Amino acid sequence: MSATLPVVDLRPGPSANTIRVGPVLVDTGSGTAASIARLRTFAQGAEQVALTHFHADHAGGVAALGLPVAAHEAEADTEDPRSGDPWLGFAIPPYRVDRALQHGDAVGDLVVIHTPGQTPGHVAYWHEPTRTAITGDLMQAGDVAWVPFGGPWADGALERMVESVRTLAALRPARCLSGHGRLVEDVPAAVDFTLRRYDTFAAQPHKAVWHAIRRALVSHLMIEPRSAEALADLPWAPVAAEALGENARAIVDVALYGLEERGVVARRGETWVTTLPHE
Structure with a gap:
């Protein structure tokens, strides 16, 4: 070798x-x-x-x-x-x-x-x-x-x-x-x-789900800006929501607000963008 x-x-x-x-x-x-x-x-x-x-x-x-x-x-x-x-x-x-x-x-x-x-x-x-x-x-x-x-x-x-x-x-x-x-x-x-x-x-299995949600949201926003409604319509969102006993829009909103506080995402009118470097 x-x-x-x-x-x-x-x-x-x-x-x-x-x-x-x-x-x-x-x-x-x-x-x-x-x-x-x-x-x-x-x-x-x-x-x-x-x-x-x-x-x-x-x-x-x-x-x-x-x-x-x-x-x-x-x-x-x-x-x-x-x-x-x-x-x-x-x-x-x-x-x-x-x-x-x-x-x-x-x-x-x-x-x-x-x-x-x-x-x-x-x-x-x-x-x-x-x-x-x-x-x-x-x-x-x-x-x-x-x-x-x-x-x-x-x-x-x-x-x-x-x-x-x-x-x-x-x-x-x-x-x-x-x-x-x-x-x-x-x-x-x-x-x-x-x-x-x-x-x-x-x-604490819910922590694993929230970790995955945050990673997924940022990845989607690296591909293109989206509204919270569009993110909640992604096929994985209701699956994650069911795992947490919530609805899809609620978990997306909570995750986005948390990421916004960390400076990872930002709102541009009705859409969200990521502030992280991406290609």
Whole structure:
């Protein structure tokens, strides 16, 4: 196995980070016009795409590249692997997975580590020469992956995510390249932070739902400004509302006001925008 160093393009939302390891491109970011233009430059010379999972911020650019695609077998059996989760409400062009991966498979210099939870086929990629883990949504600096509160695989998702974090930690990575935010250099501290946050979510499930709602709202506003009414009409909103025993408009309003107090979103007449950098 060569010692080709992973190269990461730290992307603003709504895109996830994209990473190159030799001819392998891990994730593609979203499908916005600005994201695709940036992706084409970064992906020059890549020969295949390896996805961590099918969410739009990671796989939205796949169709634009026309490269062979590898993804875990749990997410590789349909023309549009994202079609099993339409309630999330994020558009993504259909694409075909050319290679169905299993735990332990090699993709170039990378080894597949199955890390299910947020999706059934979520994977990390392990680069042994540099002891680097490419973690998708599983490990982040200063935050945690949102936990599914609805959809076909929400039941038991948090427990699977905890086990996946432990699987990753057992590799003793020197660093993690996350799908969001900066490089994770103190991996034991990040693991401890993540597991403690998930302990809180297990004890108080409503906190997991609110965390996911806030993340979703900001991501939607990065794509385009929307009214609170339009946000409440998104397919995931009534699912979240039911989990909290509220109505969709009420939870959207509460979340937006809280994000406004933090300076993350702002009102422009009847619409809301995000103040965070995005492409």
